[in-house]
Amino acid sequence: MNRYVDSMIKIVYDIKVYRENIQQIVQKNDVVVELGCHIGNSTRILAELASDGRIIAIDNSPEAGSSMEMVMADYHNVEFINADARLHETLEEVFQKIKKCDLLSVDLGGGYHPDTTFKVYFIWASTLKPEKTIIRNRGLLDFALSAETQEVIKSQKGWLESSGDAGIPPRLKEFKHWSQKIYQEGVDDRKENKD
Numbered sequence: 001m002n003r004y005v006d007s008m009i010k011i012v013y014d015i016k017v018y019r020e021n022i023q024q025i026v027q028k029n030d031v032v033v034e035l036g037c038h039i040g041n042s043t044r045i046l047a048e049l050a051s052d053g054r055i056i057a058i059d060n061s062p063e064a065g066s067s068m069e070m071v072m073a074d075y076h077n078v079e080f081i082n083a084d085a086r087l088h089e090t091l092e093e094v095f096q097k098i099k100k101c102d103l104l105s106v107d108l109g110g111g112y113h114p115d116t117t118f119k120v121y122f123i124w125a126s127t128l129k130p131e132k133t134i135i136r137n138r139g140l141l142d143f144a145l146s147a148e149t150q151e152v153i154k155s156q157k158g159w160l161e162s163s164g165d166a167g168i169p170p171r172l173k174e175f176k177h178w179s180q181k182i183y184q185e186g187v188d189d190r191k192e193n194k195d
């Protein structure tokens with residue numbers, strides 16, 4: 001049984017499963033942020049599926065550039081940014097372009113450090129509030145399936161609703177584009193301390 005079938009946050013390891021999930025969840029008008037596009041093999045799939053949408057693909061490897069130029073030549077809806085996804089400036093650049101996305105796809109490498117992968121996911125998802133997220137990472141998959149809990153805190157979106165805007169970098173918060181209903185900096189924190 002697939003316990004993630006109804007979840008808007010998918011965690012996968014196998015690249016085939018990653019691409020199968022992409023096939024299932026991407027819609028024609030989706031705005032997609034792909035972190036770790038490498039030479040664009042999955043970007044091409046995303047670009048076909050979101051034919052009336054937009055794909056912002058990011059990678060910091062030297063070999064990504066020339067391949068992604070070819071992807072951009074083939075697909076008008078793809079934009080490649082050669083940058084480090086861990087940097088707030090990169091998120092800021094993307095935020096200025098799209099403000100929000102429908103799908104956040106994170107593949108920094110299946111065996112990449114789960115702590116860094118989670119932090120990148122948390123900050124980007126907290127800021128761009130994706131409806132859906134897919135993360136390819138072995139350590140996070142192991143953690144999700146190995147952990148047990150008696151409590152249920154579950155988000156209906158691709159970002160962690162229980163954390164509100166907690167992951168948004170302070171500099172980006174200055175843009176004040178967030179819903180005041182969700183983001184009450186300080187108020188929620190003080191309330192939690194009293195509880």
Ligand SMILES: C[S@@+](CC[C@H](N)C(=O)[O-])C[C@H]1O[C@@H](n2cnc3c(N)ncnc32)[C@H](O)[C@@H]1O
Pocket residue numbers: 015035036037038039040041042043058059060061064083084085086107108109110
């Ligand atoms: C396994 S490859 C991605 C494969 C691609 N998603 C696909 O489906 O074909 C992982 C990519 O993540 C990139 N990457 C790793 N850390 C990164 C970072 N901090 N910022 C941007 N890209 C990063 C690597 O350069 C590499 O190209």
